Amino acid sequence: MIALIAVQSSARMAGQKDFAMARLGSLTVRRLDARIKQQLRLRAAANGRSMEDEVRAILRGAAGAGAESRPEMIMPAEFAGAERREQKVDVREDRRPADPAAPQKWRVLLIIGGGIAAYKSLDLIRRLQDRGARVRCILTAAAQHFVTPLAAGALAGERAFTDLFDAQSEFDVGHIRLARDTDLVVVAPATADLLAKMAGGHADDLAGAVLLATDRPILLAPAMNPRMWAAKATQRNLAQLVADGVRVVGPNSGEMAERGEAGLGRMAEPLEIAAAAAALLPKQGPLAGARVLVTSGPTHEPIDPVRFIANRSSGKQGHAIAAAAAAAGADVVLVSGPVDVPDPPGVTVVKVETANEMLAAAEQALPAEVAVFAAAVADWRVEQVSRSKIKKQEGRPRALALVENPDILATIAHLKSNRPRLVIGFAAETDDVVANAKAKRIKKGCDWILANDVSPETGIMGGDSNTIHLITATSVESWPPQSKDAVAGELVERIAAALRGEEA
Numbered sequence: 065m066i067a068l069i070a071v072q073s074s075a076r077m078a079g080q081k082d083f084a085m086a087r088l089g090s091l092t093v094r095r096l097d098a099r100i101k102q103q104l105r106l107r108a109a110a111n112g113r114s115m116e117d118e119v120r121a122i123l124r125g126a127a128g129a130g131a132e133s134r135p136e137m138i139m140p141a142e143f144a145g146a147e148r149r150e151q152k153v154d155v156r157e158d159r160r161p162a163d164p165a166a167p168q169k170w171r172v173l174l175i176i177g178g179g180i181a182a183y184k185s186l187d188l189i190r191r192l193q194d195r196g197a198r199v200r201c202i203l204t205a206a207a208q209h210f211v212t213p214l215a216a217g218a219l220a221g222e223r224a225f226t227d228l229f230d231a232q233s234e235f236d237v238g239h240i241r242l243a244r245d246t247d248l249v250v251v252a253p254a255t256a257d258l259l260a261k262m263a264g265g266h267a268d269d270l271a272g273a274v275l276l277a278t279d280r281p282i283l284l285a286p287a288m289n290p291r292m293w294a295a296k297a298t299q300r301n302l303a304q305l306v307a308d309g310v311r312v313v314g315p316n317s318g319e320m321a322e323r324g325e326a327g328l329g330r331m332a333e334p335l336e337i338a339a340a341a342a343a344l345l346p347k348q349g350p351l352a353g354a355r356v357l358v359t360s361g362p363t364h365e366p367i368d369p370v371r372f373i374a375n376r377s378s379g380k381q382g383h384a385i386a387a388a389a390a391a392a393g394a395d396v397v398l399v400s401g402p403v404d405v406p407d408p409p410g411v412t413v414v415k416v417e418t419a420n421e422m423l424a425a426a427e428q429a430l431p432a433e434v435a436v437f438a439a440a441v442a443d444w445r446v447e448q449v450s451r452s453k454i455k456k457q458e459g460r461p462r463a464l465a466l467v468e469n470p471d472i473l474a475t476i477a478h479l480k481s482n483r484p485r486l487v488i489g490f491a492a493e494t495d496d497v498v499a500n501a502k503a504k505r506i507k508k509g510c511d512w513i514l515a516n517d518v519s520p521e522t523g524i525m526g527g528d529s530n531t532i533h534l535i536t537a538t539s540v541e542s543w544p545p546q547s548k549d550a551v552a553g554e555l556v557e558r559i560a561a562a563l564r565g566e567e568a
């Protein structure tokens with residue numbers, strides 16, 4: 065204790081607190097006697113910091129608060145209650161969350177497994193921090209062939225843990241505390257071996273012991289060779305883990321590290337993993353607690369076993385809206401026709417083919433506060449779907465008898481009970497965009513309509529940007545051309561304002 069007080073005084077006297085903190089922080093730790101060092105270690109562990117950071121925090125407090133400030137008590141971990149742990153001081157000022165609306169200071173334990181994708185996990189540390197997370201890392205023995213504990217620790221701002229039988233780690237924190245002092249455990253990359261160990265409940269290394277000991281949600285980001293992913297043993301282990309309540313993000317499809325190998329097995333991108341992680345935590349944001357239904361993509365109306373009626377919708381806009389609503393804290397059900405875009409993280413996706421299936425899934429998703437109908441639903445389906453492939457007829461093309469599909473938006477907007485508070489449609493127009501969209505809003509009975517010009521020269525259908533006119537009962541507002549993600553963000557802000565009772 066004496067040694068620490070001495071350091072605080074000298075830092076104050078120096079008047080150069082950053083310099084003093086940087087230099088004296090490490091000098092102090094080395095020169096402290098064993099008893100003080102032990103107390104400092106316990107206190108650092110209780111506050112979730114390295115010993116040097118703990119000294120820096122003490123110095124920062126002393127230098128910033130002025131001469132009258134009292135040194136903080138050094139308290140053994142077992143006496144440091146939950147309240148004390150809540151009041152963590154984050155000394156990493158350069159790593160404030162990028163998104164001010166992001167949840168603040170949730171804790172993620174990132175277990176890095178031994179695969180080439182481990183290098184992406186270093187970026188994942190940053191992406192989680194961008195969302196307000198304090199990240200602590202465990203590296204398996206295999207992971208250390210790909211990334212170093214030093215790199216992970218430097219990015220996380222606290223030493224990375226590696227060894228179940230390391231006396232210092234067990235003394236500092238211990239595997240049980242590692243398992244509990246977190247809001248979420250993320251395993252990335254989750255290798256085939258890690259999945260097998262988890263499914264079998266093995267605890268012969270730090271990662272296994274922590275995964276077995278934790279009672280917090282676990283998110284896996286699998287990454288492995290496509291054949292290893294497809295292997296019966298891996299799929300069996302995965303099914304067991306999912307049945308045990310473990311959540312999974314990815315893997316994605318694409319090229320593998322091995323030349324010429326491609327398929328399902330690439331680890332999800334760090335941004336996707338960070339979003340999926342955020343979705344597992346208590347919802348925060350302007351739509352927290354709201355249930356939102358979104359339809360997206362085209363529908364496919366079968367003609368015979370090999371042909372169908374479709375349209376050019378990519379699903380990009382609807383999926384972006386679902387993602388933005390989820391990021392704003394909503395509980396989102398996305399009813400999607402066949403699309404190539406990935407499922408947005410943190411969203412419940414119901415995949416359908418036809419308009420009838422889309423209507424049934426949308427009705428099933430109710431009640432909801434908000435429903436956004438971004439799908440390009442096929443207006444017609446063939447009256448009689450042929451069971452066998454229709455053959456060409458001599459001389460003339462065959463006429464298809466069509467019947468009209470149900471109008472999903474109009475059906476939900478006209479519901480007597482269970483109608484969402486805010487029903488929002490799209491109007492895909494090629495002529496008289498605003499006039500047609502105004503008429504469509506009234507005909508369909510929705511509250512707002514987002515009109516866009518889908519003439520081929522606009523590139524909106526299938527493209528990445530959109531030009532929207534927001535039409536409400538009382539106003540028409542034309543938004544500048546912007547990305548579909550930006551449109552989604554703007555719409556979600558408007559929805560949140562409307563739910564708060566403010567006008568659109």
Ligand code: CTP
Pocket residue numbers: 359419437438439440441442443469470471472473474488489490491492493504508
């Ligand atoms: N919509 C729907 N069900 C349908 C057709 C359309 O839910 N069977 C929804 C779309 O998701 C969109 C809105 O209705 O929100 C308008 O779709 P649009 O394709 O612009 O209009 P249509 O109703 O198909 O009318 P038209 O083709 O005559 O313009």
